Amino acid sequence: MSKFSPLIQQLVDSLRILPGVGPKSAQRIALQLLERNRAGAMQLSRALAEAMEHVGQCARCRTFCETELCHICADSRRSDSPSLCVVASSADQLAIEQTGQYKGRYFVLQGQLSPLDGIGPAQLGLDKLQQQLSAGGVSEVILATNPTVEGDATAYYIAEQCKKYQVQVSRIAHGVPVGGELEYVDGTTLSHALSGRKLLL
Amino acid sequence: MSKFSPLIQQLVDSLRILPGVGPKSAQRIALQLLERNRAGAMQLSRALAEAMEHVGQCARCRTFCETELCHICADSRRSDSPSLCVVASSADQLAIEQTGQYKGRYFVLQGQLSPLDGIGPAQLGLDKLQQQLSAGGVSEVILATNPTVEGDATAYYIAEQCKKYQVQVSRIAHGVPVGGELEYVDGTTLSHALSGRKLLL
Ligand SMILES: [Zn+2]
Ligand SMILES: [Zn+2]
Numbered sequence: 123m124s125k126f127s128p129l130i131q132q133l134v135d136s137l138r139i140l141p142g143v144g145p146k147s148a149q150r151i152a153l154q155l156l157e158r159n160r161a162g163a164m165q166l167s168r169a170l171a172e173a174m175e176h177v178g179q180c181a182r183c184r185t186f187c188e189t190e191l192c193h194i195c196a197d198s199r200r201s202d203s204p205s206l207c208v209v210a211s212s213a214d215q216l217a218i219e220q221t222g223q224y225k226g227r228y229f230v231l232q233g234q235l236s237p238l239d240g241i242g243p244a245q246l247g248l249d250k251l252q253q254q255l256s257a258g259g260v261s262e263v264i265l266a267t268n269p270t271v272e273g274d275a276t277a278y279y280i281a282e283q284c285k286k287y288q289v290q291v292s293r294i295a296h297g298v299p300v301g302g303e304l305e306y307v308d309g310t311t312l313s314h315a316l317s318g319r320k321l322l323l
Numbered sequence: 324m325s326k327f328s329p330l331i332q333q334l335v336d337s338l339r340i341l342p343g344v345g346p347k348s349a350q351r352i353a354l355q356l357l358e359r360n361r362a363g364a365m366q367l368s369r370a371l372a373e374a375m376e377h378v379g380q381c382a383r384c385r386t387f388c389e390t391e392l393c394h395i396c397a398d399s400r401r402s403d404s405p406s407l408c409v410v411a412s413s414a415d416q417l418a419i420e421q422t423g424q425y426k427g428r429y430f431v432l433q434g435q436l437s438p439l440d441g442i443g444p445a446q447l448g449l450d451k452l453q454q455q456l457s458a459g460g461v462s463e464v465i466l467a468t469n470p471t472v473e474g475d476a477t478a479y480y481i482a483e484q485c486k487k488y489q490v491q492v493s494r495i496a497h498g499v500p501v502g503g504e505l506e507y508v509d510g511t512t513l514s515h516a517l518s519g520r521k522l523l524l
Contacts, residue, residue: 126387126417127378127388127389127393127394128389129370129374129378130374130378130387130388130389132370132373132374133374135370136366136367136370136371137370139356139363139364139366139367140352140367141351141352141355150414151341153387155371155374155375156374156387156413157433159340160375162340163340163374163375164371164372164375164376165337166337166338166340166371167367167368167375168337168368168372169330169334169336169337169338170334170337170356170364170365170367170371171365171368171369173330173331173333173334173353173356173357174357174361174364175365176330177328177357186327186331186354186358187328188328188329188330188331192328211354211358212354212357213350213351213358216327216354232358
C-alpha cells in the first residue's frame with residue numbers, strides 16, 4: 123500500500139485541514155478511526171456538517187451562534203450592561219468569559235483591520251458597533267484586540283469612533299504574564315510592560 | 324460565552340475523538356474552522372462519512388479498502404508472490420510498504436491475539452490465512468507483528484499454524500533502531516537486541 127484506496131486517501135487529504143495535522147498524522151488518524159471508532163467518526167462528520175451549515179453570527183454582537191441572538195445577548199442581565207467589550211474573535215471572547223470576571227456584553231469583530239487583506243471597517247461590522255453606541259446605554263468600551271500591529275490599529279480606529287459618544291474607552295493591559303519569568307518574555311511584550319508601568323507609591 | 328451554542332458545543336465534543344485532541348484544542352479547532360475554513364470542514368465531513376460507510380476489508384488480505392480486492396491483491400505481480408507478510412494493522416502494512424523493500428503479498432490481522440479482549444484466531448481471520456496456506460503457492464511467511472506480549476503470542480500461534488505446510492517462517496528483527504543511540508533505547512528493546520545478536524566473525 124504505497125498508496126491508499128481512493129476513499130482512504132481522500133480522508134487522509136481532508137484531515138490535513140486540521141491545525142497541526144501533517145501527512146503522517148493524517149494517515150495515522152484515518153486508519154485509527156477506521157479501525158477503532160467508526161461511530162465516533164460518523165458523529166464527527168455530522169457535527170461538522172451541521173455546524174458549518176447552520177452556525178452564523180449573532181445579530182447583535184456578531185459572535186458565532188446558530189440562533190438570531192447568542193445566549194449572552196439574549197440574557198438581559200448581560201445585554202443591558204453598560205460595559206461593552208470589543209474582541210477580535212469568538213475564541214478571544216471565550217478566553218475572557220473563562221476568566222469569569224467580566225459580566226458585560228461583547229462585540230465580536232471576527233477579524234482585525236488589515237487593508238492589505240481587504241479587511242476594513244465594514245468587514246468588522248463597525249457600522250453596527252456605531253449604531254449600538256449611538257443608541258445609548260453603553261458607558262464603557264473595553265478594547266481587547268490583540269497587541270499586534272493590526273490589533274493596535276483596530277483599537278485606535280474604534281477609540282476614534284467612540285469619541286463622539288459619552289463613553290469611557292479603555293484597552294486591556296499588556297505585559298509580562300502573571301507567573302511568567304522576565305527572561306523568557308519576548309521583547310515586544312517587555313516593552314509593552316515597561317511603557318505600561320504603574321506607580322506603586 | 325462560558326458555554327458555546329449547542330451546534331458549536333456538539334462539534335467541540337465530537338472533535339475529542341481525534342487522537343491527541345483535548346478540550347482546549349477542540350475549542351480552538353472548532354472556532355478556527357468556523358472562522359476560516361468552512362469549505363474544508365464540509366469536505367472533511369463528507370470524506371469521513373464516505374470512508375466510514377464504504378471502506379471495508381479486502382476479501383483476500385483483510386486490509387482496509389472499498390473494493391473487493393485491494394490494489395496489492397489485484398496486482399498479479401504481487402498477489403502471485405510466494406512471500407506473505409503478516410501484519411497487525413493496515414498502518415503497519417503502510418510502514419512496511421513505505422520502506423519500498425518488500426514486493427510480496429500481505430495478510431492483515433486487524434488486531435492481535437488478546438483473549439481477555441475477546442480477540443481470538445477467528446477475529447484475526449486466521450481461518451482465512453490457513454486456507455491460503457493450504458491452497459499452496461506460499462513458500463515464505465514473514466511475521467511482522469509487534470514486539471509486545473500480544474504480538475509475540477500472535478506470531479507463535481501463526482508459526483505453529485504454518486508447521487503443517489511447506490513454508491519457511493521468519494519474524495522481522497527487533498533491536499536498536501538504526502541511528503538510535505543505545506543510551507536512549509528502552510530496556511525491552513535492548514534485551515531484544517541482545518538476544519537477537521548475530522555473529523560477525
Ligand atoms: Zn450576541
Ligand atoms: Zn488485499
